[in-house]
Amino acid sequence: MPDWIDQLGDELRAPVDLSSLATARIMAAVRADAARRRRRARTWQALAVAAVVVLAIGIAVYARQADGTAVRFALPVPAAHEVVIVGDFNHWDTHATPLRRMTNGTWQTTVRLKPGAHVYSFVVDGTRWVPDPAAPLAPGTDFGAPNSLVTVAPGTT
């Protein structure tokens, strides 16, 4: 092996005497890099938490829709062509919850309701508001046609 390579190796192996200013600069750069890595890790952690929260909210919303007690409603109006049920549980949407006609002429549907009191009414053939004959009337008639009242107990899914 040529001598100059040995000399180069010795030179490289020899301890380098850095000035205190240079040492401080190098250490500052190392610390800054570590801080940058920590910040990046925190950002990823925050994003992971956010993703988990979004997922949890989605699951909660889905569970809220799927949760509740299944309550069956029925109205015996064999001559009707269409019966829907409207109430606070479907925001009084006259298209949201149609009833199905059974063979005996009764119209029937099952709705999942959260625990508490609910007011509702049937709408027959799009124009006739009919309270449930098998349920009590809700107190007060704000808009003419009376509503029916049902109380749903918790934990009875």
Next chain:
Amino acid sequence: MKYAGAVVLGLVVVTVRLDAQANDDRLRGLFDPPTYAQLHAVLDSARTAGLPTEPLIDKALEGSAKHASSDRIVTVVRDLSARLADTRTALGGYGTADELSAGTAALRAGIAPATLADLRRLRHNEQVTIPLAVAAELVARGVRPDSASAQVLRLAAAGAPDVELATLPRSLASPSVVSSLYPGGPGFSAPTAVDGGKSSGPVEAGRPPKRSPQRP
């Protein structure tokens, strides 16, 4: 991790705002601009007062579905907002949206405000939605408001769970009321199918209502 809290808070705020925006859009699509403006003002003032707006929006939607006049809808929604505030006062100054809705129905049925306060005191660590709903339903089924209050308070004081309280209306309603609704009388097991031209009424599917065991 100090950012995580801020991110979660931000998401919650955005979710709430999106929900409020969706509700606002529902009303905007249904009412003419002057009516919408009046309803919006009622909702804003309710929101500022810390009252839930969902019952108010539902009431407006009910009026719209029933083709009530705009004036009538605004009047009823405004009145409901005032009733919700009264209910909150009766409940000790706080309550969830469900509690306030149930309490408002109870007060409207004739239940005394003192009953609401007593229920809150008896169940200060629990929701009072079901007891309030039960009190209102008892009155709707023909029980006198003072009797309804007494029964609900008695069960609440005895620590009866909500599921037991909820069976009270059908077991306590006056026999004439019950027998007119269900041919089986007060000891009935409500039918789940139509029989003899009578509707089965709302029945928890696959779980016919049972009589509540009477407490001493």
